[in-house]
Amino acid sequence: MFDPARVRYFARAKGQRAKNDTIDAALIAEFTASQVAPATTPRDPAREELADLVKARRLLVDKRVDLRHASAGAPAIAQAVLEEAVEGLTAAIATLEAEIHSRVEAQPELADRVAALQTAPGVAPVVATTPAIRLPELGKTTGERMSALVGVAPFDYDSGKSRGQRHIAGGRAAVRHALYIAAEVVATQSKSVIVYAHLQLK
Template sequence: MSVHVFDPARVRYFARATGQRAKNDTIDAALIAEFTASQVALATTPPDPTREELADLVKARRLLVDKRVDLRHASAGAPAIAQAVLEEAVEGLTAAIATLEAEIHSRVEAQPELADRVAALQTAPGVGPVVATTLAILLPELGKTTGERMSALVGVTPFDYDSGKSRGKRHIAGGRAAVRHALYIAAEVAATHSKGAIVDVHLQLKWRGKPSRVTLTACMRKLIVRLNIMLA
């Protein structure tokens, strides 16, 4: 059997395009069969059990970091007794994050090829150990496809929204949220705390009056394309 992986939303859009509003198992089976018979999935990297497990560890670390941020925000202005309890919880999360980071680092070092990719990524401006590890693990396609496809895969490609003479605003959509979050951090650092092509893009767009979110998104796209070329 030939197996492909599709975004479930595409199947629902396909159903709507055919005018099918009802939904049950029989209807879904027919729609999925029709959809998969008429579509071709983009080639993706075959799943690697070892990498998938590492990806789960990276995602778990990110979850703990987010929870720690939430608790710190909740602690501000809280009664003294609540602050003490929340601070204790923050310390527990910090210890758990450190444990996961040590495990992730150990597993990365045990894989020479992956360790080399992480080390190479850290040579780029703004890319620290956490960002490099996240990109190397959650984006195995990096360096193995075109920059255009890579930016779309991450979700930093601005899509057209035009009709006739009307030119709508471009928007990014889709992509891998965890990777995009890490890339945002790297682009922000590279655009404001270093020198190079990313700084130039940031300054040019700011001079043209572009909003900060637009400029940083452009920096993210520039950075992922350059990282893709570097690893290639």
């Protein structure tokens, strides 16, 4: 199914302003014929389940951060309860990480991809797993296309001599989040050029 708005934009581009069922049907048929169907990646139930495990781990990690923040400055009894909850979450996270690692190792191609991603600075095993399973296009398309898929490609917004501000949009949020974590590690723990860019953004 296509977004109806895209069909209307298509009609406007053609100068077609009239609208009725017959015109709409012909317009939809023409629009559909003009579109090139994107290449699809076959479903992989094992990877989809692995992606769910990674997502569950991230939810637990986020919740642990929330509890640690809540513990700061809380009454002693509340701190004790919250710290106990944090310990429970930490154990659950470790269980998920062990399962994720086991499943990755059971798929040689995926394990090789995760290992390759870990050669980049700041990329830990779980961080590497996210793009490895959520970007099956990795290594099969251009860097520009990959940036757009992830949602880190700044799109032009120009008209004539006017140069608008570039913005990123869309993409795969889970992958973008994993890359952000890796970049943050590099920015705070290394002497790369990213450190200076990171400081300028503060």
